[in-house]
Amino acid sequence: MATVRALACAERETFADLLESLTPPQWDAPSLCAGWTVRDVATHTIAYLGQGRIALARNMFAARWDVGRLNANALARLGSVQPGRLIELMRRAEPTGAGALYGGRVALIECLVHQQDIRRPLRIPRAVDPEALRAALAFARISPVIRGARRTRGLRLVATDLDWAAGRGPEVRGTGEALLLAMTGRAAHLAGELAGGGVALLDRR
Incomplete structure (x- = not known):
């Protein structure tokens, strides 16, 4: 690793x-x-x-x-x-x-x-290293610098392309990349990439 x-x-x-x-x-x-x-x-x-x-x-x-x-x-x-x-x-x-x-x-x-x-x-896509995504997701969710905790408080985040999930509450499901972008304040650019009962709350934040 x-x-x-x-x-x-x-x-x-x-x-x-x-x-x-x-x-x-x-x-x-x-x-x-x-x-x-x-x-x-x-x-x-x-x-x-x-x-x-x-x-x-x-x-x-x-x-x-x-x-x-x-x-x-x-x-x-x-x-x-x-x-x-x-x-x-x-x-x-x-x-x-x-x-x-x-x-x-x-x-x-x-x-x-x-x-x-x-x-x-x-429109230059890439396949992100899953190990890098897991490390980034884990830290972004709790980081005082990135403020992911404030944006995702009371939500359960579930990656659909990685073995990664965290939190409790209404679900927000999406690729690891989409979840990371949402945690860093870019949910407005993710139309159709996130699903679940917690998406509306995430969008409001």
């Missing part, structure tokens, strides 16, 4: 491969993240490499503890970084800085989810 850090490293390499395959128009295409292009998502994903807890706390203070403002500041700071450099930085596979938090689980989820933020609008 691979470690979480090894899974995160593999996801960064896969992400870099994806970015390397994109055409110039695709870099400027919209992503699933409102107001962000594909390039913005790639920039955001490498923005906190090497940024330790102290630097992150300092930047959070400067952003008045507003995550949206924090991310906007990071995009403004790195807005001139060219695609080739973004790909090079993405290939620094070892999670560092904020991405290394919680044993690399933050980096793993970040790369899994942000790849889909790019792949889905561009």
Whole structure:
């Protein structure tokens, strides 16, 4: 069984491969993240490499503890970084800085989810490593950073393509990928991919 850090490293390499395959128009295409292009998502994903807890706390203070403002500041700071450099930085596979938090689980989820933020609008599907999905699902559901616990409280989540389920309450069934995207606040982009009595509650959150 691979470690979480090894899974995160593999996801960064896969992400870099994806970015390397994109055409110039695709870099400027919209992503699933409102107001962000594909390039913005790639920039955001490498923005906190090497940024330790102290630097992150300092930047959070400067952003008045507003995550949206924090991310906007990071995009403004790195807005001139060219695609080739973004790909090079993405290939620094070892999670560092904020991405290394919680044993690399933050980096793993970040790369899994942000790849889909790019792949889905561009219609570039992939088969996600089941082991990586299981590790990401388990952490996203309880993570204080991702807030999956708030979104899925009182629900039972059941993956239809993995041996994974968690929680109690009305069921939400879907692929592991769809459940992970729902836990990270992307339920609005999953029309028809989730089923069960808990879907309406999940959508409202």
